[in-house]
Structure formats: C-alpha cells, structure tokens
Amino acid sequence: MRPPLTQPLLEQLRQICGAANVLTHDDPATDLSPWEQDWRKRVRGLALAVVRPGDTAQVAAVVKACAAANTPIVPQGGNTGLVVGGVPNGSGTQIVLSMTRMNTVRAIDPANLTITVEAGCVLQNLQTAAEQAGFLFPLSLGAEGSCTIGGNLGTNAGGTQVVRYGNTRELCLGLEVVTAQGEVWHGLSGLRKDNTGYDLRNLMIGSEGTLGIITAATMKLYPQPASQLTAWAAVPSMEAAVQLLGLAHHRLGPSLTGFEVMGQFALSLVDKHFPQLRVPLWRETPWCVLLENSDSESESHARGQFEALLEAALGQGCVTDAVVAENLTQAKGLWHIRESITMAQATEGLNIKHDISIPVSRIPDFVVETDALLAQNFPGVRLVDFGHLGDGNLHYNVQAPEGADGPTFLREFEDKVNTLVFDQVTKFDGSISAEHGVGELKVHKLPHYKDPTALAMMRAVKQALDPHNLLNPGRVLG
Numbered sequence: 128m129r130p131p132l133t134q135p136l137l138e139q140l141r142q143i144c145g146a147a148n149v150l151t152h153d154d155p156a157t158d159l160s161p162w163e164q165d166w167r168k169r170v171r172g173l174a175l176a177v178v179r180p181g182d183t184a185q186v187a188a189v190v191k192a193c194a195a196a197n198t199p200i201v202p203q204g205g206n207t208g209l210v211v212g213g214v215p216n217g218s219g220t221q222i223v224l225s226m227t228r229m230n231t232v233r234a235i236d237p238a239n240l241t242i243t244v245e246a247g248c249v250l251q252n253l254q255t256a257a258e259q260a261g262f263l264f265p266l267s268l269g270a271e272g273s274c275t276i277g278g279n280l281g282t283n284a285g286g287t288q289v290v291r292y293g294n295t296r297e298l299c300l301g302l303e304v305v306t307a308q309g310e311v312w313h314g315l316s317g318l319r320k321d322n323t324g325y326d327l328r329n330l331m332i333g334s335e336g337t338l339g340i341i342t343a344a345t346m347k348l349y350p351q352p353a354s355q356l357t358a359w360a361a362v363p364s365m366e367a368a369v370q371l372l373g374l375a376h377h378r379l380g381p382s383l384t385g386f387e388v389m390g391q392f393a394l395s396l397v398d399k400h401f402p403q404l405r406v407p408l409w410r411e412t413p414w415c416v417l418l419e420n421s422d423s424e425s426e427s428h429a430r431g432q433f434e435a436l437l438e439a440a441l442g443q444g445c446v447t448d449a450v451v452a453e454n455l456t457q458a459k460g461l462w463h464i465r466e467s468i469t470m471a472q473a474t475e476g477l478n479i480k481h482d483i484s485i486p487v488s489r490i491p492d493f494v495v496e497t498d499a500l501l502a503q504n505f506p507g508v509r510l511v512d513f514g515h516l517g518d519g520n521l522h523y524n525v526q527a528p529e530g531a532d533g534p535t536f537l538r539e540f541e542d543k544v545n546t547l548v549f550d551q552v553t554k555f556d557g558s559i560s561a562e563h564g565v566g567e568l569k570v571h572k573l574p575h576y577k578d579p580t581a582l583a584m585m586r587a588v589k590q591a592l593d594p595h596n597l598l599n600p601g602r603v604l605g
Contacts, residue, residue: 133175136196140178140222143188148179148228162223165214166207166270167473167480170567172215174201177223183303183311183342186224190340191309193222199597200224202336204247204278207270209480212335212566212602213278221600226277229342232256240348241300241317246277246341253346262348265292265384269466277341283333285562287465290517291384291421292349294562296332301345304331307338307593317345330588335564336599338592354426355384356433357419357458360440360449361412366491367445368416368516374445375418378436382429385419386517387465392526393511396471397464404464408448416446416516417465465513472511472524477533479525479544483552484561487519494521497551501525504547505540520561523548549576565603573603 141149150157152173164171175198180186193200199221203213215221226247233243235256242264244253250271257264268274268286278284279295280302292298301315304327314328331339362368368388375383394409408415422429433451440446452458472478485493494512501508507528514521525544527536549559549572559576560569574582582604589596589604 133196133198136192136198137176139192140176140189143192144178144180144185148181150177150179151175162203162206162225163214165211167209170211170214171217172221173217173219174215174223175220177225179225179228181228183229183305186226186229186305186340186342187309187311189222189224189309190305190307194307194309194595194597197595197597198222199600200340201599202226202277202281202340204275204281205249205270205273207274208278208282208566209482209563210560210566210568212282212564212568212599216601224340226275226340226342230275233343235260235262235348236317237262239317241345242348243301243315243317243343243345244276245343246275246280248276250274250276250279257348258351260348261351263351264298264346264348266295266298269469276344276346280332280341280344281335282564283562285515285518285520287385287387287462287515288419289515289520290386291381296329298347299328299332299344300347302328302331302341303343304339304341307595307598311342312339315343315345333564335566335603337589337603338598340598350423352421353424354422354429355419355455355458356422356426356429357385357417357452357461358433358437358449359407359452359461360416360418360437360446361408362414362416362445363412363447364491365414365494368414369487369491370443370445371416371440372487372516374440374443375436378439379420379432382420382422382432383418383517384421385417386515387417388512388514388516388521389415389417389465389468390510390512391415392509393468393472393513394464396475396511397467400471400474401467404460404467406464407450407461412447417461468511468513469522472526476527477537478511478527479537479541480563481523481525481545481548481559482520482561482563483523483548483557483559484518484520485552485555485557487516489555489557490516490519490521493551493555493557494523497523497548500547500551501544505544507531508544519557545572552576567602570602570605573605 229245230247265288304312509526511524
C-alpha cells in the first residue's frame with residue numbers, strides 16, 4: 128500500500144490523465160520495469176507511479192499537481208538513454224512522466240522547411256513523415272526505432288550526420304515546454320531569426336529534463352539528396368583516418384554527410400556475434416572508415432566524386448583498400464554493421480562506456496597515449512573504439528579482459544578506468560560527454576571536469592527555473 132499522503136495525488140493524476148494512464152505497483156498485474164529500468168539494465172528504480180499524459184494541457188496539470196504535492200518528476204521518452212537519466216531512483220517517491228502517448232506530427236510547412244511534432248514522436252516516424260512529404264530529416268541514431276524526439280532534444284543527441292547537419296540543437300527552431308510551475312511556454316514559431324532576448328530554446332535543449340518538460344518541437348527539414356553513396360575504407364592508423372577526413376572535406380565539401388571510424392576489435396565483435404553481416408576488410412587493418420556522400424546533382428556525379436577521393440587517398444597512403452556500395456541495399460548493410468557494434472559489445476559482456484569529444488586534430492595522439500595507459504594499468508582490457516570522427520566524437524569503450532567476470536570487473540575498476548580516461552580527455556581539451564548527456568552516471572564526475580564558473584552559472588539557472596528541484600533531481604547537477 129502507498130503512504131496515505133500519496134493517495135490524493137494519485138487520484139488527482141487519474142482524474143487528469145485517466146485511470147488507465149496512471150500505472151502503479153498496487154496492481155499486481157502491472158509490470159513497471161519498462162519504465163523503471165534503464166536501457167543498459169544497470170539500474171532499476173522504483174516509481175510512485177508512471178503517468179502517461181495525452182496532450183500538453185495534461186502535462187501542465189500533472190506538473191502543477193506534483194508541484195503542489197512536492198513530488199519529483201522524471202520525464203521519459205523512449206528510455207534508450209545510456210547515462211541513467213530517465214528512470215526513477217529507488218525511493219518510490221518519484222513520478223515517471225512518460226511522453227510516449229504524445230506522438231503525433233502536428234504540422235509540416237513545406238515553404239518554411241519545418242515539421243512540428245510532439246515530444247513522444249519516435250525518431251524513425253519523424254524521418255518517415257518527412258520522407259513521405261518529399262523531405263529529409265537528417266538526425267540518424269542506432270536507437271531511431273525507439274528513441275523519441277523529446278529525448279533527442281533533452282540530451283542534444285548527435286548521431287551519424289552531425290558532420291553536415293549538426294546536433295539535434297542545430298536542427299531545432301522552436302519548442303513548446305512545460306515549466307516546473309506547470310506553465311506552458313509556447314515557442315513553436317519556426318523562426319530562423321528572433322533576437323528578442325535570451326535563447327530559451329537552446330537552454331532547454333541538452334538540459335535532460337531538469338529545467339522544463341519539452342512537449343513539442345519545430346524541426347528543420349532539408350531537400351532529399353539526388354543521390355546518397357556509401358563507401359567503406361581500410362586505413363592504416365587513426366592519423367590516416369584524420370588525413371582521409373581532411374581530404375573528404377576538401378573533395379566533397381558539404382556533400383560529406385557521414386564519417387565514422389571503427390577499430391579492429393570493435394568490428395571483430397560484430398563478426399563474432401553477427402557473422403551474417405559479413406564485415407569487410409577488418410582482418411587486414413587496424414581501422415575502418417565509413418563515409419557517406421549525399422549529392423544534390425546526380426548519382427553519376429556523386430560516384431565520380433567518391434572515386435576521385437578514394438583514388439587520391441590510395442595515392443597518399445591514407446587508405447589501403449576500399450569498397451563503394453553499388454546500391455541502397457549494400458549501403459544499408461554497411462551502415463547496419465556500424466550500428467551493430469553496440470549490440471555486439473553488449474552480447475560480449477558488460478563494459479565501461481565513454482562518450483567523449485576531442486578536437487579532431489588531437490584524436491590520434493589521444494588514442495595512442497590512452498590505449499597505452501589503459502593497457503599498462505589494467506592488463507588484458509579490450510578497447511572497443513568507434514564513433515563519429517567527422518565531429519570529434521568517440522565511443523571509447525573498455526571491455527573486460529577475455530574470460531573475466533564482467534560485473535566484478537565493473538565493480539572493481541569502473542571508477543578507476545573512468546578517472547584515467549576523463550583525465551586524458553581533459554589533457555587533450557575534450558569533453559567527458561559528447562552526445563549521451565550527464566544523467567546520473569556522470570553527475571559525480573562533472574565537478575572535477577567542468578569549469579567551476581560554468582557550474583555556478585548552471586546551478587543559478589536551475590535554481591531560478593526549478594527552485595524546489597522537482598524536475599529530474601539528481602541528474603546533471605546532482
């Protein structure tokens with residue numbers, strides 16, 4: 128049974144959203160684990176209730192009711208986050224506000240090149256709606272079949288096409304947000320120019336639900352490219368990968384929309400656990416690169432550009448071998464290999480994930496130096512290095528030694544491994560979180576690696592907008 132004081136709140140929430148949309152543990156037939164456990168299954172919390180509003184007015188009413196009852200709220204989208212930022216703690220006192228019922232496309236404005244969607248819209252559905260209207264929405268993530276645009280905005284997700292189109296922040300023109308007091312900010316204008324004060328939109332994006340609850344967004348659309356070609360190249364070193372990136376920028380210009388790097392061990396895990404994917408070239412080279420060329424002219428023009436780029440790269444020695452996808456099926460197959468690294472690593476066992484960004488020019492030295500330090504301090508560890516080299520974002524993951532017990536390795540070494548890697552990131556002028564956010568997983572590390580003045584400013588903003596710390600408490604700032 129719930130404490131007596133919570134019963135009036137739960138009844139009020141049922142009146143707002145309908146009894147079927149307020150889920151509690153009081154019903155033995157209800158399984159709340161999809162909302163209480165994070166995607167990596169590292170943390171399992173306990174919710175007072177899972178509340179599923181159907182529109183913005185219901186979100187505002189829920190927030191007002193929770194504020195009056197001094198009850199914390201954890202906003203949640205598709206629950207695909209990797210830093211434990213969208214599940215409740217273990218107290219049983221927090222409301223999980225699931226946005227998945229708010230999943231409609233509200234409007235498409237072809238002349239303004241915008242699409243307005245609710246926060247619970249699954250990213251893949253947004254992509255499809257744009258495509259059906261004859262446009263491109265370029266945000267692309269491995270979790271796009273289940274993550275939501277509200278979560279993408281909350282963490283300022285990146286993905287595979289940042290090199291051309293930018294993070295989610297760069298793709299957003301307007302927001303609708305419910306404040307910690309239950310008021311609604313109507314900011315879905317879709318304007319590209321609005322110089323009337325503080326940029327509240329960008330303040331909310333990346334705040335992980337700690338400053339307000341995003342209920343809808345107006346996002347940019349782009350013309351569909353005339354042709355999209357994908358190439359897979361073997362490179363002899365990370366330095367050669369950076370050299371190839373420079374060549375690709377020079378030869379392809381804005382047509383370069385994707386540039387991914389993958390280490391040999393990362394690809395070996397895909398080959399081991401998903402042999403049907405037929406990973407090319409990985410056995411003979413320490414690194415492979417996946418490039419995407421989106422051309423506005425024609426396929427023949429795009430293929431000519433690609434072939435000239437690869438010929439130059441082979442001549443300069445920064446590529447040792449390469450294949451160009453002959454059709455869309457082959458291209459999707461190559462991208463599927465890249466996107467399968469995370470699942471292959473999970474199948475191999477528990478691991479320590481790092482989502483870091485380093486200036487592209489410094490990544491080769493960072494990798495060589497940090498690889499050596501990890502091998503020296505933690506003998507036998509295996510490094511699953513891959514990521515978005517085009518924008519300096521590496522998923523620099525550490526797998527337990529072969530045959531070691533994963534949970535024991537994490538328990539004994541995770542904090543030490545994180546400290547070593549984060550110290551190296553700081554040495555190379557980087558960031559300890561590039562696109563996954565801070566959540567709960569890195570909140571205790573942030574004071575050691577964030578400028579103290581910046582942290583003080585962030586705390587002042589949090590205090591001003593959420594003085595009672597009811598929105599996603601314990602995340603980002605603790």
